[in-house]
Amino acid sequence: MIKHRDWRKILVILPVLFFRKCDLLMSGGIPNEMPVAEYFLQNIFSGNPSRQDTNVIIVLFGLFEVIVFNLLFGTHIYHDLYENSVYIFVRVKSRTTWFVERARELFWYSGIYNALFLGITFCLCVFHTEKKIDGIAVRLLVITYILIQLFAFFTTLLINITAIYMGAFKAFMVNYIVLAMFSLWAVEFESVPILNQFPILLKLNPVANITLQWNDGIGEGLLPVLYFVVLIGIALWLGNRMICGMDISINSREYE
Amino acid sequence: MQVEVKGMTKCFKDITVLNDINMEMNSGTIYGIVGKNGSGKTMLFRCLAGLVKPTEGAILFDGRVLHKELSMPPNMGVVIENMGLYPEFTGLANLKYLANIRKRVSEQEIKKTIARVGLNPDDKRTLKKYSLGMRQRIILAQALMEKPDILLLDEPTNGLDDKGVELIRDILKEEAERGALIMLASHNKEDVLYLCDKVFYMVNGCLEERQ
Known part of the structure; x- marks a missing residue:
C-alpha cells in the first residue's frame, strides 16, 4: 500500500523537473539535429559534465534529482522504525521480514520516482530532436534508468541505515560529506599521480559509475549495475544485522 | 500458553532498568503489574513483546526461548504506547x-x-x-x-472516561474467559486490584508477587 504522503513525495519530481528542465520546456519547437541518445545524454543531468571541465559542485549539482530523492526518503525506514513499528513488530515473523519489506517499498518508490524523472526527460528530448527514436536511444534509456534507480536506492537506503545508528541529521551530513568526497575522487582522479595508473580505483567509486560512465560509452553499463547490486546487498546485510540486534521502541536518549 | 521469565535483567550502560525478574504465567488469568512511573513496567512489557532484548536471563513461551528458538512471541496483542x-x-x-x-x-x-x-x-x-x-x-x-493468546496492556485505560474504563474492564474479563493470558500494567492500583487474579509490584526494576 503506497501511502498518500509517499505519493506526494514521489510527485515532487514534477516541480523539480520543471525547474531543472525549463530550458527544454521554454525552447518551444526549435528542434535540433542531434541523435536522441546523444541529446538525452546531454540533458539527463542538465549538462552532463565531461572530465575536462568538471568540478565537485558541478558533479553534485548533476546529481540534484537523486539528492532530492535522498532528502525525501532518507528517513523513510528510520521514521517507520521509531514511530510506527511497535504494532507491526509484534506481528511479523521476524525483524528481517520487516526490514526487507521496508527496503522493498523504498526500491519501489525509487523506481517510480526515477521512471518519472528519466521518462519525462526522454520525452522532452525526443520532442526537441528531428531524429527518430532508435535502438541506441532506447538502450541508453534502459541502462540509465537501471543505474540511476540503483544509485538512488542505494544512497537512500544507506542514509536510512546510518540514521538508525546515529540519528537523521548526522546521517544526512555524513552521507553528503562522503558523496562530496566520492565526487572529488571522481573529478580529480586523473590528476593524482600513481593512483591514476589504477583505473579500477575509479570504477570502485559509485559516483564515478554514474557521472563519468557516459564518457566511456554505454557498453560498460552492465558492470556498474552488478557493482551496485553488490553494494546494495552489503547495505541490506548491514541494515538487517543492525535491526535484528537493536532494541525497538526505545528513544535512544531514554536511558542516557 | 505458558510464559516464563527466568532471571531477566536489562541494563543500559550502567543503569539497571530490570533486575533479576522471575515470573510464571498461564492462560485464562489476568496478571497485574503495579508500580510508579519509571519503575520498569513498560520495559518489562517491551521485553515480553520481543521488542527489547534482555541483557541477562530468558523469556520462554511454552518452553521455547525468545530470540533463540523464537524470533518473535507467538500470537500476542500489545498496547504499549499511546x-x-x-x-x-x-x-x-x-x-x-x-x-x-x-x-x-x-x-x-x-x-x-x-x-x-x-x-x-x-x-x-x-x-x-x-x-x-x-x-x-x-x-x-x-x-x-x-x-491473541497473550495480551500485554500497558495503561490501557489512559485517557478514557468512566464509561470507557467500565467497557475495557468488561472486555478484559471476556478475553480472560476466552482463555487469553492477560498482563495489565497500571499506576492505578484500583484498576489492577479490581481485575487481576495475581498482582506483581514493581519497585526500581525489581518484582515482588502478592496474591
Missing part, C-alpha cells in the same frame, strides 16, 4: 494495514472489534482528528482484533 499507528489513516485503515501482516482476520471481524471498543468502524476521520480516548480505544482494538 501512538504508533499512522495518523493520516482512518482507524479502520490502520487496523486493516496491521491485520494484513498476519492475514488472520477479515474486514468484517476488524469492524466488529472496532465496534466492540465503542467506536464507529465507518468513521471517515483520520487518527490525527481522534480524541485521546478514541486513540486509546483504537489501539486497544488493534491488540484485540486477532484474538
Whole structure:
C-alpha cells in the first residue's frame, strides 16, 4: 500500500523537473539535429559534465534529482522504525521480514520516482530532436534508468541505515560529506599521480559509475549495475544485522 | 500458553532498568503489574513483546526461548504506547494495514472489534482528528482484533472516561474467559486490584508477587 504522503513525495519530481528542465520546456519547437541518445545524454543531468571541465559542485549539482530523492526518503525506514513499528513488530515473523519489506517499498518508490524523472526527460528530448527514436536511444534509456534507480536506492537506503545508528541529521551530513568526497575522487582522479595508473580505483567509486560512465560509452553499463547490486546487498546485510540486534521502541536518549 | 521469565535483567550502560525478574504465567488469568512511573513496567512489557532484548536471563513461551528458538512471541496483542499507528489513516485503515501482516482476520471481524471498543468502524476521520480516548480505544482494538493468546496492556485505560474504563474492564474479563493470558500494567492500583487474579509490584526494576 503506497501511502498518500509517499505519493506526494514521489510527485515532487514534477516541480523539480520543471525547474531543472525549463530550458527544454521554454525552447518551444526549435528542434535540433542531434541523435536522441546523444541529446538525452546531454540533458539527463542538465549538462552532463565531461572530465575536462568538471568540478565537485558541478558533479553534485548533476546529481540534484537523486539528492532530492535522498532528502525525501532518507528517513523513510528510520521514521517507520521509531514511530510506527511497535504494532507491526509484534506481528511479523521476524525483524528481517520487516526490514526487507521496508527496503522493498523504498526500491519501489525509487523506481517510480526515477521512471518519472528519466521518462519525462526522454520525452522532452525526443520532442526537441528531428531524429527518430532508435535502438541506441532506447538502450541508453534502459541502462540509465537501471543505474540511476540503483544509485538512488542505494544512497537512500544507506542514509536510512546510518540514521538508525546515529540519528537523521548526522546521517544526512555524513552521507553528503562522503558523496562530496566520492565526487572529488571522481573529478580529480586523473590528476593524482600513481593512483591514476589504477583505473579500477575509479570504477570502485559509485559516483564515478554514474557521472563519468557516459564518457566511456554505454557498453560498460552492465558492470556498474552488478557493482551496485553488490553494494546494495552489503547495505541490506548491514541494515538487517543492525535491526535484528537493536532494541525497538526505545528513544535512544531514554536511558542516557 | 505458558510464559516464563527466568532471571531477566536489562541494563543500559550502567543503569539497571530490570533486575533479576522471575515470573510464571498461564492462560485464562489476568496478571497485574503495579508500580510508579519509571519503575520498569513498560520495559518489562517491551521485553515480553520481543521488542527489547534482555541483557541477562530468558523469556520462554511454552518452553521455547525468545530470540533463540523464537524470533518473535507467538500470537500476542500489545498496547504499549499511546501512538504508533499512522495518523493520516482512518482507524479502520490502520487496523486493516496491521491485520494484513498476519492475514488472520477479515474486514468484517476488524469492524466488529472496532465496534466492540465503542467506536464507529465507518468513521471517515483520520487518527490525527481522534480524541485521546478514541486513540486509546483504537489501539486497544488493534491488540484485540486477532484474538491473541497473550495480551500485554500497558495503561490501557489512559485517557478514557468512566464509561470507557467500565467497557475495557468488561472486555478484559471476556478475553480472560476466552482463555487469553492477560498482563495489565497500571499506576492505578484500583484498576489492577479490581481485575487481576495475581498482582506483581514493581519497585526500581525489581518484582515482588502478592496474591
